[in-house]
Amino acid sequence: MNKKPELVCPAGTPAALRIAVIxxxxxxxxxxCDQTNARNFxxxxxxxxxxxxxxxxxxxxxxxxxxxxxxxxxxxxxxPWIKAIDIAARxxxxxxxxxxxxxxxxxxxxxxxxxxxxxVQAAASNAASINFYAKEFNVRRVVLPRVLSVDEIxxxxxxxxxxxxxxxxxxxxxxxEGHCSMSSYVTGQSPNKDGxxxxxxxxxxxxxxxxxxxxxxxxxINNFEEHEQVGYPTLCKGxxxxxxxxxxxxxxxxxxxxxxxxxELIDAGVSAFKIEGxxxxxxxxxxxxxxxxxxxxxAAEGRKLIIPMDHLYEGGEDTVGAYKKDWS
Amino acid sequence: xxxSPASKSKLxxxxxxxxxxxxxxxxxxxxxxxxxxxxxxxxxxVVCSKRAYGKDYLPDVIERxxxxxxxxxxxxxxxxxDDRDAKMDKDNTELAxxxxxEANDLSTIGLLSGKDHAIGPFVNIYxxxxxxxxxxxxxxxxxxxxELSAHSLKALSKAAVSSxxxxxVFGRLPLAISARCYHARAxxxxxxxxxxxxxxxxxxxxxxxxxxxPFLVINGLQTMSYTYCNLMAELKDLTAMGINNFRLSPHDxxxxxxxxxxxxxxxxxxxxxxxTFVLExxxxxxxxxxGFYHGKPGLEQVDI
Amino acid sequence: MGINLHNRKIKNSVFxxxxxxxxxxxPLPKLPIELLMQHVATTLEINHPNVMRRLESLSGxxxxxxxLDFPYKIMLRLNHKSLKIKLVDYTCQVxxxxxxxxxxxxxxxxDGKTDGDGLFFDRSIMVKGDTSAxxxxxxxxxxxxxxxxxxxxRSFGIFKKPITEFINxxxxxxxxxxxxxxxxxxxxxEPLMLRVKSVxxxxxxxxxxxxxxxxxxxxxxKKLYSMSRRLK
Numbered sequence: 001m002n003k004k005p006e007l008v009c010p011a012g013t014p015a016a017l018r019i020a021v022i023x024x025x026x027x028x029x030x031x032x033c034d035q036t037n038a039r040n041f042x043x044x045x046x047x048x049x050x051x052x053x054x055x056x057x058x059x060x061x062x063x064x065x066x067x068x069x070x071x072x073x074x075x076x077x078x079x080p081w082i083k084a085i086d087i088a089a090r091x092x093x094x095x096x097x098x099x100x101x102x103x104x105x106x107x108x109x110x111x112x113x114x115x116x117x118x119x120v121q122a123a124a125s126n127a128a129s130i131n132f133y134a135k136e137f138n139v140r141r142v143v144l145p146r147v148l149s150v151d152e153i154x155x156x157x158x159x160x161x162x163x164x165x166x167x168x169x170x171x172x173x174x175x176x177e178g179h180c181s182m183s184s185y186v187t188g189q190s191p192n193k194d195g196x197x198x199x200x201x202x203x204x205x206x207x208x209x210x211x212x213x214x215x216x217x218x219x220x221i222n223n224f225e226e227h228e229q230v231g232y233p234t235l236c237k238g239x240x241x242x243x244x245x246x247x248x249x250x251x252x253x254x255x256x257x258x259x260x261x262x263x264e265l266i267d268a269g270v271s272a273f274k275i276e277g278x279x280x281x282x283x284x285x286x287x288x289x290x291x292x293x294x295x296x297x298x299a300a301e302g303r304k305l306i307i308p309m310d311h312l313y314e315g316g317e318d319t320v321g322a323y324k325k326d327w328s
Numbered sequence: 329x330x331x332s333p334a335s336k337s338k339l340x341x342x343x344x345x346x347x348x349x350x351x352x353x354x355x356x357x358x359x360x361x362x363x364x365x366x367x368x369x370x371x372x373x374v375v376c377s378k379r380a381y382g383k384d385y386l387p388d389v390i391e392r393x394x395x396x397x398x399x400x401x402x403x404x405x406x407x408x409x410d411d412r413d414a415k416m417d418k419d420n421t422e423l424a425x426x427x428x429x430e431a432n433d434l435s436t437i438g439l440l441s442g443k444d445h446a447i448g449p450f451v452n453i454y455x456x457x458x459x460x461x462x463x464x465x466x467x468x469x470x471x472x473x474x475e476l477s478a479h480s481l482k483a484l485s486k487a488a489v490s491s492x493x494x495x496x497v498f499g500r501l502p503l504a505i506s507a508r509c510y511h512a513r514a515x516x517x518x519x520x521x522x523x524x525x526x527x528x529x530x531x532x533x534x535x536x537x538x539x540x541x542p543f544l545v546i547n548g549l550q551t552m553s554y555t556y557c558n559l560m561a562e563l564k565d566l567t568a569m570g571i572n573n574f575r576l577s578p579h580d581x582x583x584x585x586x587x588x589x590x591x592x593x594x595x596x597x598x599x600x601x602x603x604t605f606v607l608e609x610x611x612x613x614x615x616x617x618x619g620f621y622h623g624k625p626g627l628e629q630v631d632i
Numbered sequence: 633m634g635i636n637l638h639n640r641k642i643k644n645s646v647f648x649x650x651x652x653x654x655x656x657x658x659p660l661p662k663l664p665i666e667l668l669m670q671h672v673a674t675t676l677e678i679n680h681p682n683v684m685r686r687l688e689s690l691s692g693x694x695x696x697x698x699x700l701d702f703p704y705k706i707m708l709r710l711n712h713k714s715l716k717i718k719l720v721d722y723t724c725q726v727x728x729x730x731x732x733x734x735x736x737x738x739x740x741x742x743d744g745k746t747d748g749d750g751l752f753f754d755r756s757i758m759v760k761g762d763t764s765a766x767x768x769x770x771x772x773x774x775x776x777x778x779x780x781x782x783x784x785x786r787s788f789g790i791f792k793k794p795i796t797e798f799i800n801x802x803x804x805x806x807x808x809x810x811x812x813x814x815x816x817x818x819x820x821x822e823p824l825m826l827r828v829k830s831v832x833x834x835x836x837x838x839x840x841x842x843x844x845x846x847x848x849x850x851x852x853x854k855k856l857y858s859m860s861r862r863l864k
Contacts, residue, residue, distance in 0.1 A: 075454060076480065099452070147409060179407070192475070222538075242535045
């Protein structure tokens with residue numbers, strides 16, 4: 001019998017942390033105000049003091065806190081990353097989410113009791129990789145990249161001993177995470193180095209009559225007609241031309257949502273479900289966490305509960321992505 | 329063609345990233361073997377395990393390259409998801425006694441641990457700690473990630489203890505890999521019924537913005553830069569920081585001529601601007617870029 | 633992709649309680665309204681130092697807030713650790729960031745009751761200008777629990793009680809007005825919505841047909857391909 005899966009929720013700000021905890025998170029994940037985490041957006045994240053307060057608030061209510069230090073430390077200047085891991089150990093964070101082998105090595109050697117999770121940014125997409133991280137750094141849980149089907153996840157879980165966590169709701173990254181430099185190719189800033197993809201500093205919206213053009217570093221990413229839902233100009237969710245056709249070549253503006261296949265994923269041995277969206281508002285966090293709390297509880301009892309969240313989907317659409325084989 | 333004995337720097341032909349027909353691949357490597365002034369040649373499938381099906385030219389190619397005095401390195405897949413991928417990679421690592429294997433996934437490094445091996449640009453080595461960690465596991469040649477700037481390359485070169493570092497100096501840059509096949513998708517197909525349509529575009533399928541600005545190309549599961557990386561003018565800098573291995577990524581152009589230009593430039597026989605001038609004028613018409621090296625957006629060309 | 637008109641409140645409806653409020657205050661001079669808003673802003677400043685810290689990088693930036701159902705635009709200027717509010721004429725255009733939407737929606741966003749991204753995706757709000765500054769403002773405001781009603785009440789110190797009563801009364805009036813104006817909006821919009829619905833239905837029918845044609849096309853494509861392989 002599987003253990004009841006954990007609901008891991010985003011906390012981009014102290015207020016979002018409180019909302020997520022109250023709305024039913026089993027764990028919240030968050031980052032510090034710098035390039036050490038993969039949601040390095042302006043105005044977001046935690047100072048060391050806010051982090052300490054957040055940990056108290058969560059722990060008093062029996063909720064775990066996971067610190068994401070999931071970018072790759074810079075050569076010649078790894079201090080911010082080392083500092084983040086040291087803070088995690090000092091504040092009794094429940095686990096640190098890492099991707100960089102150098103940092104995994106440091107954390108494992110320096111703080112053998114600190115629980116380590118492997119970030120989705122490491123894109124460990126097969127059992128042998130996962131076993132490597134488990135053996136070398138005593139990684140206890142792996143967040144799987146959004147490229148695997150339910151069957152592949154099941155096959156992986158049969159060959160590994162550590163826990164797996166999957167992305168359940170929110171951003172729909174069609175590329176293997178941690179191996180994408182499309183953003184830095186166009187803007188100079190990347191998820192791996194800078195903790196940011198398609199940075200807002202390079203985004204412009206242009207209203208052209210009834211059409212809204214969204215641009216990134218001057219390149220047109222999309223054109224929305226008046227009747228269409230708008231999407232943020234993330235590079236891989238743009239409308240482009242190839243083979244004389246224009247369309248969503250990589251992925252359409254859409255939200256990942258696995259509510260319909262929660263029981264299958266639990267069956268495949270998944271231990272935790274992660275809601276993406278540290279950059280989203282409190283109102284969003286509240287709605288998504290409350291709904292997923294109900295759905296995960298139902299799924300753990302073998303029931304399928306589907307709560308529509310149309311108004312929260314990017315582009316007004318949702319998808320189960322690569323979890324179903326026909327996506328690829 | 330003989331290389332200058334004075335120069336420590338070595339040129340390599342990176343793994344062919346595109347899905348060319350067996351005949352075309354064979355001809356390409358034979359020509360490289362016979363005519364290109366390069367020291368290392370990487371072979372093997374990096375992008376998609378489906379492509380390897382039914383292609384049995386590798387033994388011939390390797391034999392020809394070795395006879396010509398090139399060192400052959402076998403590159404592995406950059407995204408390993410299912411049993412077919414895992415098997416292909418495992419088969420590769422069983423050749424480790426005879427060849428240097430280039431790992432592009434952590435699972436491959438696990439299989440090669442303790443044996444001498446190479447690491448490709450798809451393994452994220454961004455800092456000294458990661459570099460030294462992999463060196464301790466037996467990495468002897470490390471081809472660094474493409475988005476690193478000169479600042480990072482310099483720091484890594486300083487920290488390298490037991491490995492030789494390599495940087496790609498020519499060719500389109502791989503930017504992303506997915507479970508989804510974009511070539512199939514662009515042709516209204518899906519991956520399982522892809523009909524191997526990626527064989528239609530020898531240098532990748534161009535992706536334009538709706539304003540008609542070309543900026544990416546797709547190559548099966550892989551997304552690449554539209555611009556061709558060209559670090560001819562940066563070679564001097566790179567060698568000064570102690571990096572001596574330079575990768576030329578194969579394209580459907582005269583790679584022999586291109587290898588000659590880089591070789592001559594490294595040997596100081598022609599200047600970087602002369603070499604680039606010939607490259608642009610004579611070899612083919614392409615947009616070049618060196619932005620990543622200069623800490624700028626990768627698609628930019630910084631004139632130095 | 634359907635537009636979800638059916639269960640969505642028309643957020644940008646022109647006839648809102650603020651439209652009525654706007655008509656009522658239009659004859660009043662700008663100054664008292666401006667002072668009142670500045671008072672609220674200063675209260676926010678004092679009560680939420682962490683929010684102000686997050687806004688530090690925006691020093692000097694100007695945000696032009698354009699409520700569609702209000703006679704003025706609101707200019708918010710961030711100086712080092714302070715918020716400055718000015719009411720400007722509806723013709724004013726120049727700012728680092730422009731945010732356009734109904735007053736109600738904008739207030740809900742400030743209160744953290746509604747998701748700004750969602751509002752942007754479904755075009756209930758429109759934004760122009762420096763996206764990074766806008767996002768910083770949004771994230772900073774969202775980083776603490778801001779309840780506008782409580783802030784206003786708190787800000788009036790000893791006059792708390794009468795103010796609370798007044799606000800509760802306006803809340804009630806707002807609710808009633810909102811309800812009735814929604815009826816008016818609905819009466820005006822219903823015929824249009826029906827038309828949209830029928831166009832949508834037609835559209836999705838066409839889409840279905842198109843996808844069937846695409847499927848059969850891809851099937852015959854495959855056949856052709858395998859035939860040509862056999863021929864080879």
